[in-house]
Amino acid sequence: MKLVIAVVQDQDSNRLSNALTKGNFRATKLASTGGFLRAGNTTFLIGTEDQLVPKVLELIKDNCRSREQMVAPVSPMGGNADSYIPYPVEVEVGGATVFIMPIEQFHHF
Ligand code: 2BA
Numbered sequence: 001m002k003l004v005i006a007v008v009q010d011q012d013s014n015r016l017s018n019a020l021t022k023g024n025f026r027a028t029k030l031a032s033t034g035g036f037l038r039a040g041n042t043t044f045l046i047g048t049e050d051q052l053v054p055k056v057l058e059l060i061k062d063n064c065r066s067r068e069q070m071v072a073p074v075s076p077m078g079g080n081a082d083s084y085i086p087y088p089v090e091v092e093v094g095g096a097t098v099f100i101m102p103i104e105q106f107h108h109f
Helices: 010-022 050-063
Strands: 002-009 027-033 040-048 067-071 089-093 096-102
Touching (some): 002 010, 002 050
Antiparallel strands (some): 002 040
């Protein structure tokens, strides 16, 4: 069994959620925040059998697209000046950042 962890943009999360449910996959959605943009994104935890991982990846690919996003300057006031970005920059975000982990044990009580 594997745990697929997928960080996706909020705009894609409902579509992916629907596609996973339709495909009979179980998933947990977590509200998360990207460390770089400090903008909200959504992290999916999807537990599935090894042979179904390619199908999960296909659904993620089909339902998450990449977008350009501006990073606005963030005031370092009261924060860490090391991460201060002094001018707006455009970055390409997503479609999805995916990690696949082996699961030692799975219990569902
Ligand atoms: P953020 O950390 O907010 O990053 C948003 C986008 O900013 C990234 O898109 C990337 O294009 C850019 N970016 C991130 N760090 C950068 C840096 N140090 N310099 C220049 N540009 C940078 P994605 O790569 O598609 O990542 C989307 C989100 O996926 C990330 O949001 C983060 O929440 C997650 N993520 C990406 N890589 C990760 C990793 N290795 N571990 C954990 N989470 C990750």
